[in-house]
Amino acid sequence: MSSGALGFASLFLGLVVGRQPVELLVAPPVATVEVQLDGRVVGSVQQAPWRLEVELGAALLPHRMEAVGRDAAGREVARVVQRVNLPRPYAEVDVALRREPDGRVSGAALSWRKNDLMVPLKILADLDGEPVPTGVAHDLTWPPSDPRAVHLLRVVLEFADGVTASREVVFGLDVAAEAESSLTGVAVQYLRAGGEPDLAALQDRVLVRGEPGRVVAVEKGSVRVAVVIDPRVREVFAHVVYWAVKRRSVQADGLMSGHDTLVSVGTEPAVQVLPGGLQNAVFPVRSLPGCRIDELVRSLHLWRGEVDRGDGLLLPEAAAVAGLSAMATNQRRAVVVVTGEEGLRDNPESVLRTREFLSAIGVPLLVWTPVPRKLRPASCPWGEVVDVRTYGDLYDADNALQKLLRRQRIVWVEGDHLPQDLALAPGLVDVRLAGR
Secondary structure (H helix, E strand, O other): OOOOOEEEOOOOOOOOOOEEEEEEEEOOOOOEEEEEEOOEEEEEEOOOOOEEEEEOOOOOOOEEEEEEEEOOOOOEEEEEEEEEOOOOOOEEEEEEEEEOOOOOEEEEEEEEEEOOOOOOOEEEEEEOOEEOOEOOOOEEEOOOOOOOOOEEEEEEEEOOOOOEEEEEEEEOOOOOOOOOOOEEEEEEEEOOOOOOOOHHHHOOOEEEOOEEOOEEEEEOOOEEEEEEEOOOOHHHHHHHHHHHHHHHOOOOOOOOOOOEEEEEEOOOOEEEEOHHHOEEEEOOEEEEEEEOHHHHHHHHHHOOOOOOOOOOOOHHHHHHHHHHHHHOOOOEEEEEEEOOHHHHOOOHHHHHHHHHHHHHHOOOEEEEEOOOHHHOOOOOOOOOOEEOOOHHHHHHHHHHHHHHHHOEEEEEEEOOOOHHHEEEOOOOOOEEEOOO
């Protein structure tokens, strides 16, 4: 439940590990806040400043962080949730209601985060359909509300780049939050021709923390592929792509429209210092919607995506961000990393962390390189590497990617679950979770 009396001031929009500061927005009747991580209590605070530190662990994994507010008698009166290391909106806003001594609500404090630190161009708010002016400190004030009625506060932030963030809060008349029915989409891979799974075959065979989950649908849908190109080999790879397009077809102008999405993730982040001591590394992301992934090579030729200079690049971290982008919309998915000799020798610890993260969130990783075998390291932290030195090699790599995507399906499981909590029953020998 949430009465607007509790919210997160620390919103984790980037990928984070280790010990992290958490700051809360708290208003009466909340007297104590208990913070849980993945269902386990990790700390509590009883007074301002409403701050504590939470240990996320050394492994890069998705988490569910909950703050539970209790009144002076120990009753739960508010609960808020944020997903950590999982896809999130580009901007978010939180609202903490301000109450008079008699319990009537007379305003609200706003807190927001945007991944590029842009301030809102406009803040719009209305209470029960009537506009509420915004104060100098970005707070809202109105005459104390009637506690005998139910009220709806709606807040919308508009940014100059077209991104919006919104929040609705219902309060008054001891309103309790309504139960929400949610679904979790998980990608599965079938391993042989004709082995496509159906609803009946998967019922009670998808496990949630070891127990059978309820599968409500299986769909093919469209595709979302995220590509990370090491700027140190972009020119060489572009030359291979050019010849692949030229050899395959003279129709090199224009892309065929479709329902898939190609995403390009840059390797050079902008590191931002956020309030509360948080740091956020924002990797540039550009998308090409309405395309066809079976025209991937042509797309890579005609659409340059995100182009880096090559300074201060973080290839494994960019690949992790690409994984989040690939699974953000619950479509069939994959991440393709194109790298050269330096990238193949990247920090093994960082590469391993990224590979484990992509496996946990269910995103297959393919690593392509135009580097000759004799120049590659004997032991590569990226695992299996696919040769794309020639246009023939690129054809083969693209065909393998298309086959992988054709044999993916999205399975919808009842409930809101972390991806690493899902598994398949041992008897399903011809189907596995994608990316694992």
